[in-house]
Amino acid sequence: MRLLIIEDDTDTAAYLSKGLREVGHTVDHAASGKDGLFMAASERYDGMIVDRLLPQVDGLTIISTLRAAGNTTPTIILSALGEVDDRVRGLRAGGDDYLVKPYSFAELLARLEAVLRRGRGSNSAETVLRVANLEMDLLARSVRRGSRSVDLKPQEFRLLEYLMRNAGQVVTRTMLFENVWDYHFDPQTNVIDVHISRLRGKIDEDGDAPLIQTVRGAGYCLRLPPASPRA
Amino acid sequence: MRALELLRSRALRLALLYAALFGVSITVLLGFIYLIAGNYVRSHVDEFVSSELDMLEADYQLDGIDGVIGLINSRDTSDHSNHWLYLYVAADGRRLAGDHDPWPRASPEPDGFLTLPVRDGIGTIRAREAHFPDGSRILVGLNDYEASEMRSALARSMGFGLGAMLLLAIGGGVLVTMATLRQIESINRVTHDIMAGDLSQRVPIGGSNDEFDALGRNINAMLDRIGMLMDAIRGVTDNIAHDLRLPLARLRARLEAALTQGSSAAELQRSIGHSIEEVDSILVTFGSLLRIANVESGRLRESFTDVDLSAIAIDAEQLFEPIANSEGKTLLLRVQHDVHIDGSRDLLFQALANLVDNALKYTSAGGEIDIELAVEHDIVQLVVADNGPGVAADQRDKVFQRLYRVDPSRSTAGNGLGLSLVRAVALLHEGSCEIEDNRPGARVVLRLPLGPRQGPANQR
Numbered sequence: 001m002r003l004l005i006i007e008d009d010t011d012t013a014a015y016l017s018k019g020l021r022e023v024g025h026t027v028d029h030a031a032s033g034k035d036g037l038f039m040a041a042s043e044r045y046d047g048m049i050v051d052r053l054l055p056q057v058d059g060l061t062i063i064s065t066l067r068a069a070g071n072t073t074p075t076i077i078l079s080a081l082g083e084v085d086d087r088v089r090g091l092r093a094g095g096d097d098y099l100v101k102p103y104s105f106a107e108l109l110a111r112l113e114a115v116l117r118r119g120r121g122s123n124s125a126e127t128v129l130r131v132a133n134l135e136m137d138l139l140a141r142s143v144r145r146g147s148r149s150v151d152l153k154p155q156e157f158r159l160l161e162y163l164m165r166n167a168g169q170v171v172t173r174t175m176l177f178e179n180v181w182d183y184h185f186d187p188q189t190n191v192i193d194v195h196i197s198r199l200r201g202k203i204d205e206d207g208d209a210p211l212i213q214t215v216r217g218a219g220y221c222l223r224l225p226p227a228s229p230r231a
Numbered sequence: 232m233r234a235l236e237l238l239r240s241r242a243l244r245l246a247l248l249y250a251a252l253f254g255v256s257i258t259v260l261l262g263f264i265y266l267i268a269g270n271y272v273r274s275h276v277d278e279f280v281s282s283e284l285d286m287l288e289a290d291y292q293l294d295g296i297d298g299v300i301g302l303i304n305s306r307d308t309s310d311h312s313n314h315w316l317y318l319y320v321a322a323d324g325r326r327l328a329g330d331h332d333p334w335p336r337a338s339p340e341p342d343g344f345l346t347l348p349v350r351d352g353i354g355t356i357r358a359r360e361a362h363f364p365d366g367s368r369i370l371v372g373l374n375d376y377e378a379s380e381m382r383s384a385l386a387r388s389m390g391f392g393l394g395a396m397l398l399l400a401i402g403g404g405v406l407v408t409m410a411t412l413r414q415i416e417s418i419n420r421v422t423h424d425i426m427a428g429d430l431s432q433r434v435p436i437g438g439s440n441d442e443f444d445a446l447g448r449n450i451n452a453m454l455d456r457i458g459m460l461m462d463a464i465r466g467v468t469d470n471i472a473h474d475l476r477l478p479l480a481r482l483r484a485r486l487e488a489a490l491t492q493g494s495s496a497a498e499l500q501r502s503i504g505h506s507i508e509e510v511d512s513i514l515v516t517f518g519s520l521l522r523i524a525n526v527e528s529g530r531l532r533e534s535f536t537d538v539d540l541s542a543i544a545i546d547a548e549q550l551f552e553p554i555a556n557s558e559g560k561t562l563l564l565r566v567q568h569d570v571h572i573d574g575s576r577d578l579l580f581q582a583l584a585n586l587v588d589n590a591l592k593y594t595s596a597g598g599e600i601d602i603e604l605a606v607e608h609d610i611v612q613l614v615v616a617d618n619g620p621g622v623a624a625d626q627r628d629k630v631f632q633r634l635y636r637v638d639p640s641r642s643t644a645g646n647g648l649g650l651s652l653v654r655a656v657a658l659l660h661e662g663s664c665e666i667e668d669n670r671p672g673a674r675v676v677l678r679l680p681l682g683p684r685q686g687p688a689n690q691r
Contacts, residue, residue, distance in 0.1 A: 082518070083525050084577045085534035102514055155549050181550060183580050188515060189588055194553040217504070 001046040001116060002026045006036030006062065007078070008054050016049065019105050020112075033057030040066055045073050047116050049108070052079035052090065060093040067094035074119035076112055078103070087184060106218035110170045117169065129164040132224050134203060134211055136164055145203050155180070156199050163212065163222040172219035196220055246404015250397055257396060261389040265382060272378035276357050277344060283315070284359050284371045291363050296327065299369065303328040314374030316347075316356055322366025334370065349374060414443045418450065430458055463632065470634035471520070474646065475513060482509040512646075519648040523633065526655040531575055537682060538579060540570045540611060544604045547583045551591065559596035562587070566604040570611055572682040574660045582656040585649040586615035586675050593673070594619040611662075611679040618672040627666040653677070 003025050007013040010031065017027045028043070030036035033054035040048060040062065052059040063075055075097075077090045082100035090098040096115040099108060129136040133146045141157060143150040152160065159180045163171065173192045178184055196212060204210045213221045290298040303317045317329035324334070337345050339360070347356040358372025417435060424432045433454065434447035489502035525531065548564040555562040572579075583602070590600045594617045603614040622630060622637070629635050631654045634647040650664075653675070657664035662679035 083522070083531060084575055085531060088534065181546065183546075184577050185581050186515070186518070187550075187584060189554075191550055191554050194557055195550075197557075198553045 002028075002044070003112075004028050004030065004036070004040055004043075004045045004048045004073075006030045006033065006040070006048065006054065006059065007051040008032060009051070012051075016105075016108070019109070023109065033059065033062055037062045037065060040071065040073065041069065047112060047119065048073050048075040049112070050075055050077055050095070052077055052081065060090060060095075063094045072119070074115040076108070076115060078108075084184060104217070106170065106215075107172050107174065110172045110175060110219060113169050114166060114171070114175065117166070129161070129167075131164055131167045131222055132209070132211060134164070136161060143203070145205070145208060148205070150202055152199075152202060156195070156202065159195060159199055160203070163220065167222045170215050170218050170221045175219065243404055243408045246401065246408060250400030250404065253400055254393060254397055257393060258389075261385070261392070265385045265389070268385060269378050269382045272381055273357065273375055276373050276375040276378065277342075280344070280357055280359050280371055280373050283373075284361055284369070287369055287371065288361055288363075296321075296363075296365065296367060299363075299367075300328040314356075314376065316358060316370070316372035316374075318370040320368055327367065329370070334368070345370075345372070347372060349376075355379070418443075418447065422450075425454065430454065430461070466635075467633045470647070474516060474634055478509050478513050482506055485509070516646045516648065519646060519652065520633065523648065523652050523655050526578065526652065526659050529659060531578065531659060535573050535575060537571055538574045538576045540572055540579065540613065540679075541566050541568045541604060543576065543580050543583060544602050544613070546580065547587055548602055550584065551587045555591060555600065558591065560591060560594055561599045563599065563601045565601060567606060570604055570606055570681075572611055572660065572679050574679070574682075575656075578656045578659065582653045582677070583613065583615070585653050586677075589649055589675075590615050590617040590619065590673070593617065606681060609681045611677075611681055613677040613679065614674060616669045616672060616674040618669065621668060621671055621673045622666050624668075630666065631664070650675075 001024075003020060005013055005016055005020075005027060007016065007029070008031055013029050013031070017029055020027050028039060028045075030039050034056040036050070036054070037057055050059040050062055054062075059077055059079075063077070066073065066075075075095050077093075077095040077098045078101060079086060079090065079098065080101045087098045087100075096118065097111050099111060127138050129138065135144045136157075137143075138161070143152055143157070143160065159176065162176065162179050174186055176192050176196075177187055200210065200212050203212070209224055211222055211224065213223060213225060215221050287299055287302060290302050294301070299319055303319055306315060306317065318326070318334060319328040320334060321327050335345060335347055335358075337347065339345050343359055345356075345358045345360070347358055349356055356372040356374050358370055360368055360370045362368050414437070421432045421434045433451045436444050436447050436451075438444070485502055485506055489499055494502070544564065544566045548562055552562050587600065587602065594600060599618050601614070601616040603612070603616065605612050626637055630637060631650050633651045636647045654664045657677050657679065660679050662677060664675065664677050667674040667676055
């Protein structure tokens with residue numbers, strides 16, 4: 001994927017560029033709002049990471065200008081301003097996600113992958129989601145693991161749906177909290193982990209391969225476990 | 232310096248103004264008295280003159296010219312020291328009796344009287360004339376020196392009185408001003424000391440319960456409040472320093488150990504992992520402090536919307552139910568439906584989540600936590616109650632202070648900011664937050680004003 005980072009802090013930009021290149025992206029960097037707006041408007045990018053506070057032209061202006069010109073490149077806003085209304089303003093300007101500094105690289109990467117995937121417009125019209133032998137019928141609101149029917153509460157159903165829509169990708173705890181519970185703050189407790197472990201207990205029974213993987217230091221990922229010598 | 236101050240002071244200016252006003256009104260009043268008293272005496276003089284003339288006219292009727300002459304002469308001799316004036320002249324102008332010679336040239340005033348000057352002495356003479364049928368004329372007058380004397384006496388006393396009054400007014404004004412200035416100066420001295428840094432100074436209270444005492448008491452109350460706030464801020468600053476020093480010291484030790492003890496790559500990685508966790512916890516504390524400050528600033532009120540508090544309570548129960556269950560605790564929900572308030576959905580949920588999280592933290596296995604939501608007299612009561620150890624009465628206010636922890640060793644989990652945020656959120660929503668005794672346990676009560684938009688269940 002070809003990405004554009006608009007960030008005036010050179011250390012942060014270098015660190016982000018390096019990390020994103022390591023996972024296989026091509027990265028361009030603009031150090032000012034003016035350069036960034038010019039590059040974003042004249043070149044074709046798959047995704048953008050835009051700092052909110054920039055010299056000359058600020059991040060929200062860049063995004064709203066691009067959106068007004070019909071540019072729909074998926075965009076993540078980085079900001080030191082983390083209050084509810086800051087976030088709402090960022091998303092209203094046309095950002096696809098809003099990440100408050102300081103953040104972990106894993107969090108940024110997971111969110112970037114999510115907005116890039118959304119940008120490709122996949123699986124939005126699907127009525128049945130499938131991962132290995134786990135099947136979710138969105139119309140009947142039912143879940144099956146192999147031949148066994150899995151009984152889920154509404155909250156658990158939404159949690160599993162989000163994991164399945166992002167199957168194979170890392171989703172962080174805050175992403176789950178934001179997208180499944182629809183509240184925007186860092187819960188700072190292990191409540192999400194307990195929900196995940198309860199969901200695990202329902203979809204993985206004896207003999208099933210565990211589908212919900214814990215990714216250390218990042219979050220969770222729904223996929224078949226990598227083949228291990230013992231399996 | 233002092234005299235200048237006195238001149239400049241408002242009180243003296245007021246005293247002078249009042250003295251001037253008082254002087255003018257007294258002068259007008261005395262002026263009236265002067266005129267009225269003078270006229271009163273003059274009208275008496277006029278009456279005397281008229282009745283004397285009547286008597287002479289009656290004598291003329293009885294005895295003719297001789298009768299008049301006889302009467303005048305008898306008066307003249309018997310009452311010479313008197314200030315009467317008589318002149319009786321025949322038709323040819325010859326003087327028949329009396330002493331006022333010659334006949335005055337002045338013509339009578341509209342009231343029939345003549346006002347004649349006195350030849351030797353003070354005052355004026357009020358006189359009347361009469362003409363008899365034989366052509367003789369008589370003039371009778373009386374000196375009105377009494378009126379004049381009275382007037383000059385009045386004028387003298389008025390002068391003295393006015394002078395004394397002005398002196399008293401100005402002198403009194405200066406005295407009042409000095410007293411006022413002394414009190415203002417004592418307040419100024421105290422405020423000056425306070426500006427110089429001594430916040431322990433207080434304005435002396437006289438005890439006379441006047442406006443200056445009220446001002447002094449208000450200033451003292453204000454100073455007490457400022458002192459309390461400064462103590463609180465100092466406490467928070469100390470707590471922040473303490474709370475951040477500890478993890479920073481640990482972090483430093485860990486990094487130093489990793490650097491010096493030529494560790495393996497795996498050990499280094501573990502050290503760095505732990506270090507990041509340490510840094511993250513510091514960042515969380517900072518983030519929470521900033522969030523509380525932001526909530527307290529009231530700025531977020533601009534983005535208030537209609538919030539379904541019942542739905543928030545239900546969400547909180549659903550979020551925490553699995554963890555409560557896994558710890559062997561019961562989470563009960565007693566919620567009135569369709570309770571709406573004007574507010575921030577995220578902040579209200581975070582406040583409730585903090586309370587439930589706290590309750591879970593402080594109850595042991597088998598404990599019970601209640602989430603209650605009810606409307607009473609247009610006040611929304613959101614309650615999180617537990618049957619844990621509770622909060623001692625003297626701690627119930629302190630636990631809302633930033634970074635305050637009941638356990639001084641700070642060994643329990645948490646950063647001491649959860650309840651501070653809850654109270655800040657309650658205040659942002661123009662509500663309150665208190666801890667009550669749940670016998671046993673703690674009962675945290677959020678009271679919030681009911682929103683303007685209510686669901687059908689509450690509409691009447």
